[in-house]
Amino acid sequence: MKKVVISYSREDEEFKEQLISHLSGLVNRGVIETWHNRDIVAGDVRAGEVDQNINQASVVILMVSPEFIGSEYCYAEEMKHALRLHEDGCVRVIPLRLRPCDIEGAPFEQLKCIPEQRWISQYADRDSAFLEVIEEIKIAIKEVVPKKELALRERRELNHEFSKWLNDTEVVLKSRATEVIELDDIYVYPDLRSLDSSDDNFIETSSSRLAEAEGYTLVLGEEQSGKTAFAKSLFKSCFENNKKPVFINAEDGNESNISELCNEAIKAQYEDINDLSEINKSDRFLIIDNFSRISLNKKHQNILLAGIEGEFNTCVILAADSR
Structure with a gap:
């Protein structure tokens, strides 16, 4: 079972719950498990627990919104840790375009953001937008696992x-x-x-x-x-x-x-x-x-x-x- 970590701002709790609902099919089939913080504000969570779950993840979803970009902890700590693992091929980071905000120059700017056409909040039918997200997660899981297996084969074995x-x-x-x-x-x-x-x-x-x-x-x-x-x-x-x-x-x-x-x-x-x-x-x-x-x-x-x-x-x- 692969872990999907959801990084979000507490102002986007409603959107996070909608995403969780759309992920329930993969969860019920035993394909993934999800993990998220209910409150992203620095000091309200233990940084070690967040990092540990990101380290274990196959996919990290960044729920991008004005508050997400403005959160010092979320933007400067959690996201950058996930992006370092993404660069190493250990995890796939997917920026989820939640609500319109300025992302020019953001560390994830070069990554494929979804949905590609509009922000989710701009959809009259949000279910269709979240379905696009789910399909991307399915692809990401298939892509990231071979990289982890390759790393396991290449590294030295312990006594x-x-x-x-x-x-x-x-x-x-x-x-x-x-x-x-x-x-x-x-x-x-x-x-x-x-x-x-x-x-x-x-x-x-x-x-x-x-x-x-x-x-x-x-x-x-x-x-x-x-x-x-x-x-x-x-x-x-x-x-x-x-x-x-x-x-x-x-x-x-x-x-x-x-x-x-x-x-x-x-x-x-x-x-x-x-x-x-x-x-x-x-x-x-x-x-x-x-x-x-x-x-x-x-x-x-x-x-x-x-x-x-x-x-x-x-x-x-x-x-x-x-x-």
Whole structure:
């Protein structure tokens, strides 16, 4: 079953419900499932939950209207995240021309917008307009799935035991619906804030976006706050985006040579990669957990960090917040 995510402004709730009604045939036949936010205003929803559903989507519908274009969260965050995945061939973004507004220069301007002739609000018979939308969604689902399957065939395979560890919640959970509850079944990416933000005034950003970022990021959190679960989910997101992530638990080793550390980790995590040199530098993504528990002295920590900078363009380090 493929997921269709609907991105809309709360002023267009009526139109969204009409679209949901027209999608019910595909839903009832088990072809798709739908997901949407009832309120798109920033601060009313968790950014991590939105990103997670967009990451899982085959199709993202942008319900374009003046309020949609004017929404900072919807326009600047949610839509741009979907368009990045569209460019990678992981999702198909369909701009739905809902109510007339100026879209010149919009990031989706070059995409095929539907309906092509008029805005939906200008139709005397809106059912006919929505039927055109449904037909486009059917085509999109068929187009996007082969791209995902191709990506799966091309990417390296993970070691079976390591994959099991990635999916392990590390706590005992029970459900009547399934015998085994995996991390993906329950995990929601946490929101992060900048270290230099004040306690009373800060902007939250979803940690899921780190999978698409470049550069070096330090994530601090209290003990038992879910940093390892985040590291696991981040690894899987990077891997699904055709990166070659490497996970290192700083607590387990006392080696300052980053290449040696990575080579050992790669052999345990991948089936057909044995050495860091086999991975293009642009595809490398290093994740280090428990850095606050590392046994190296300051001198060798600096050697390790210098080595990371030389071998990786992107690295996320997780550590306990001792402030």
